Amino acid sequence: MDDGTDGQTVTDGRKTYLLVDGENLDATLGTSILQRRPMPEERPRWNRVLDHVERHWDQPVSGLFFLAVAGEMPMGFVQAVTSIGYRPIPLQGEGKVVDIAIQRTLAALAERDDDVVLASHDGDFLDEMGRLADGERRVGLLCFQEFVNAGFRELPGLEIIDLEYDVKAFNTTLPRLRIIPIDEFDPLDFL
Template identity: 60%
Template sequence: MDDNTQPTSYLLVDGENIDATLGTSILGRRPEPQERPRWDRLLAFTREKWGGSPRGLFFLNASSGMPMSFVQALRAIGYVPVPLSGPPDEKIVDIAIQRTLQSLAERDGDVMLVSHDGDFLEDLEPLLGTERRVGVIAFAEFRNHGFTPLIEQGLEPFDLEYDVHAFTSMLPRLRVIPIEEFDPTGFL
């Protein structure tokens, strides 16, 4: 790929992490299809926030088989699916995202990570303090606390529900509301 066609931003999605957090920590059960994020909204958010043409990479554990209908849906909305396989005792999606972050340190382009996982902190930090923009999309209250010092170094935090509007209905979340965002109508 030459410099004229290189995307201006990379959107790296750890879908399993988002799905697990949504199911375990917010819903208390496996999410129904209509309760999952609208993945196209993450691409649109990245494009609106940072401009350019984001290259969405959606990392999947395909060790037990390729989820073809989901892969086709991802392709249709503009993602590049990254199906992976490996031993059950290895976090293959995490390993692939870590390697991708390491590779991006040698390329131009902004980086938006979609995950709560602290396993990426070490590889995300070297991307900060450069010309590039670096962001993390997650449910703010479940984002690994190790991201806080990176926010102080320039990492841009975004909430999957409140900033990205990735869901079609409100989730049953309890969060601390900054007073400037407080709208009493949601409680009445």
């Protein structure tokens, strides 16, 4: 809300936690959309994602980027996401370590008043996201809409945010097949 003195926005102290399941997004981009390993220039611009969420919900964002590390720390990537404002969370161990860590983080956030955006398509997070979609906070799912686990669409109050169409996180247009609202149809896209 505007404080009436200098035009700056004043929040109620809440913030948004953005939890990024990088492996899930990268696998969906590569396997389902590009049908090959994405080139660096075809990956999301993660700074745009942070900026979009902060502007969209008009409050500070804390970005947590979860990644599994099989061998050595991927220092180039870790330094890159750190420099744009994410806190990297490199994990190692048995099982789906990224899923386990995100589930634990979502459960911990249920005890707080902050808002949450999960960047993933994975149905393994349905229970935790369902608990967060309690009407007391804003809850979002950042994804490629056509690949979202159907259970997410049934969560009341969950906002689905498309990584390409809403966030504009890519420098190129991805070869996605989607239903096109007639107001957005441009025949030049197909000629």
